[in-house]
Amino acid sequence: MIIEIDLFVLLRSIGLIIGLAAIIFGFYFFYGRIVSFFRGRKYRLDRKGMQKQWGKIEELLKKKDENNYKLALIEADKLLDFVLKSMTMQGNDLNERLRFATAKYEKLRDVRWAHGMRNKVVHEADFNLDFNSVRGAIRAYHRALKELGAL
Template sequence: MELISSIVSILNIVVAIVIGLLISVFIILFFQNRRFSHKIATKEAMIIMVKQSSKNITESDYTKRMSFRNDIREKWMEIVEAAKHYNQKELHLAIIKADSLVDNILKQEGCPGDDMGERLRTFNKDSFKCLDKLWEAHKIRNKLAHEPDFKISESEARKILDLYYDSLEELLSREMELV
């Protein structure tokens, strides 16, 4: 009888330990699941917020980019219109305006430097294919602006404007943060 009583006591202790362990496991799993689902809800909320804000930023950036590009297009058309006149003064002014237009894009891009020459030095030929063309055009612009006796022919002026156009085309086709 004593043996049976000892076995029953041991079984009661084992059952109590097993029940205690099961309750502990249940409590741990309950709180982990609750904490995990809270983390999931928090992550989902963050993802939704990021998607909404990036959607707004994307739409806003797209609108700004399109507005900026339209402004550039309008200014370029003004330059082309001025260049249709065959007098030296209008052609020189068109080149100076084209240079200024490209420089404004470089500034908008955030290129460092006090002037266009310094900004152009921030590029390398691998990242900007029209760099040499733009340098050539910019040097002519500087001569027109700083040397009163400097003259170029109509065909040379049109070639320089073509160089600016090529540069504008490349700058605007790049994936640049233009706004």
Template sequence: MNILEKILGKKQAGGRGRTSVGFLKPYDKEKVAQDWERIAQLAETNRPSAYKEAVIVADKLLDYILTQISSGETMGERLKNAGEAFPRDVYQGIWDAHKMRNALVHEPNFDLTVLVARDILEKFKRGFQSLGVTL
């Protein structure tokens, strides 16, 4: 960490035209871990409605994190601007998970199977863990 990062609490941009990305604070890491417990409890019920809720809550939690470490008017903009904070495969996974959440919410005939829901939740989990959150 250089002196500018210490003063501003931000990483410098990675050169791909993205804005700088802030670090997730210890308080926020604790909040994410606590909220993840609720998500895990929902998933353990094995009810389709609970899986749907778990995916929606996980996506909201990701957006909360993005508002803490990135900038942008929409979640999509914040996610694009935060790309350098994630390993490439994890970044793609959380994009895919976010797109699946959008399909779940906006497409009336979208069928969320248990396997798909578990995969989506695992992608969100990997994203949170890559930011240093212990789950």
């Protein structure tokens, strides 16, 4: 018994199988990326965890001590940075992510001065804070986190 194989038909069939496999792989590979792009978050934010962290920040403010004010400001800044990272906002640091995010969220513009205050706290040893300025900065962070849906 002799079996004749048409080489052209065989190569065309193999090419078709490879092409279908590439299409399926491409769809599977890019589907997750497309969904995460339109969803806008790298992973789900734990709102209860965010509220718990925000409660700690508010407790620091109640202690009426400049060191606790500084710590509250730094923690609020870190929390906002975490939220922006989870939303895959581009940038190497919070300042760059804020610049990118203000294009989509106008209310985040108010946080830029609070972030500047945080930078002064971290980089200038003799920078003094008063309760009213810290309270205003913390309110700006709170509004921003609410705007982003984290609180």
